[in-house]
Amino acid sequence: MRIYLSRPDITEKEVEAVCAVLRSPNLSLGPKLIEFEQAFAEYIGTKRAVAVNSGTSGLFLCMLALGIGHDDEVITTPFTFIASATSIMMAGAKPVFVDIDPATLNIDPAKIESRITGKTKAILPVEVFGNPAGLDKVCEIAQKHDLKVIEDSCEALGSALSGKKVGTFGTMSVFGFYPNKQITTGEGGMILTDDSDLADMCVSLRNQGRDKDDDWLSHKRLGYNFRLSDINCALGIAQLARIEQIKAKRRQVAQWYQEMLADDDRLIVPAEPNECDISWFVFVVLLAENFTAQQRDKILQAMKNSGIQVGNYFPPVHLQPVMVKEFGYKRGDFPITESVCERTIALPFYNNLTKDQIETVCMTLKKILHKN
Ligand SMILES: Cc1ncc(COP(=O)(O)O)c(C=O)c1O
Numbered sequence: 001m002r003i004y005l006s007r008p009d010i011t012e013k014e015v016e017a018v019c020a021v022l023r024s025p026n027l028s029l030g031p032k033l034i035e036f037e038q039a040f041a042e043y044i045g046t047k048r049a050v051a052v053n054s055g056t057s058g059l060f061l062c063m064l065a066l067g068i069g070h071d072d073e074v075i076t077t078p079f080t081f082i083a084s085a086t087s088i089m090m091a092g093a094k095p096v097f098v099d100i101d102p103a104t105l106n107i108d109p110a111k112i113e114s115r116i117t118g119k120t121k122a123i124l125p126v127e128v129f130g131n132p133a134g135l136d137k138v139c140e141i142a143q144k145h146d147l148k149v150i151e152d153s154c155e156a157l158g159s160a161l162s163g164k165k166v167g168t169f170g171t172m173s174v175f176g177f178y179p180n181k182q183i184t185t186g187e188g189g190m191i192l193t194d195d196s197d198l199a200d201m202c203v204s205l206r207n208q209g210r211d212k213d214d215d216w217l218s219h220k221r222l223g224y225n226f227r228l229s230d231i232n233c234a235l236g237i238a239q240l241a242r243i244e245q246i247k248a249k250r251r252q253v254a255q256w257y258q259e260m261l262a263d264d265d266r267l268i269v270p271a272e273p274n275e276c277d278i279s280w281f282v283f284v285v286l287l288a289e290n291f292t293a294q295q296r297d298k299i300l301q302a303m304k305n306s307g308i309q310v311g312n313y314f315p316p317v318h319l320q321p322v323m324v325k326e327f328g329y330k331r332g333d334f335p336i337t338e339s340v341c342e343r344t345i346a347l348p349f350y351n352n353l354t355k356d357q358i359e360t361v362c363m364t365l366k367k368i369l370h371k372n
Contacts, residue, residue, distance in 0.1 A: 048199035055176025059087030127156035158279030
């Protein structure tokens with residue numbers, strides 16, 4: 001028996017779409033790139049979309065397009081995937097962390113203002129695990145202090161807050177298409193914005209600093225090769241066309257978990273706040289507060305030994321060796337994040353997980369909890 005943490009959901013339609021590009025003369029910078037960007041901008045509801053080769057590249061290009069660099073600070077959460085913070089560093093700026101709200105696991109809006117300095121240029125909120133709760137309050141603070149918002153929506157394609165889609169809150173926003181995401185392009189990302197100057201800058205930066213009508217060997221500025229090939233884009237178009245079906249499948253999987261784990265007071269099971277429409281990215285339960293990190297790690301190991309893949313999303317970003325070395329962050333700096341990180345268990349989660357498999361996961365987890 002083996003139940004995986006994550007599996008992509010690729011149908012024959014996707015396979016055909018990719019093969020059609022392979023049979024065409026346009027493997028990159030072709031019609032599928034334009035089609036994917038247009039379909040994505042239309043789905044989210046922004047004026048522009050710029051496809052790139054990863055979510056990380058997308059976040060980095062947002063920094064550059066907004067002119068964020070040396071001696072600047074960007075406020076973000078320490079409870080996220082590392083790229084939310086390293087994209088700030090790649091631009092030469094400093095990630096300034098603010099602890100999370102234990103109810104939403106997102107950056108705590110009430111703690112942001114005290115960390116704003118003369119060097120702060122932007123806030124980078126993350127919809128952790130797909131949950132957009134609190135994003136509106138972050139944007140209000142940014143507006144009050146004249147700061148940009150770079151929305152890291154890499155985990156939240158299809159989520160909405162009070163009816164407003166994730167990806168439309170920030171000055172710029174970024175989605176990611178790694179295979180564990182709601183839709184995948186193999187690798188890939190998308191930058192969204194209503195500002196056409198920012199979008200044009202990203203188009204140039206992803207393509208070796210060429211401007212739109214420039215000759216292939218003319219380079220206006222320091223640029224990169226962050227292009228997304230038409231092969232990837234064709235996969236993305238076919239996946240995006242199924243987004244409502246994908247969301248429904250993920251919602252069902254989350255509901256089964258919620259039902260089957262509701263009766264266990266050793267676990268805190270994620271719920272959907274009223275104002276949120278969550279497009280579930282992963283399903284992460286928290287152990288009750290009396291559990292230690294050592295107990296959690298033993299439980300993770302026991303689950304793996306039973307053939308069930310689980311994860312510890314996320315270890316605290318501020319305690320990653322790179323952050324300690326660069327900025328001297330230390331244990332105790334963000335106590336809520338640290339406590340949450342010690343108690344997370346990411347359970348198997350993907351579109352086609354069956355009710356029987358979920359039953360097996362839940363029964364195994366409860367048995368292991370009983371012994372610990
Ligand atoms: C919150 C968050 N930000 C950024 C990224 C980076 O995306 P990518 O892996 O496509 O570079 C991810 C991907 O896992 C993520 O979860």
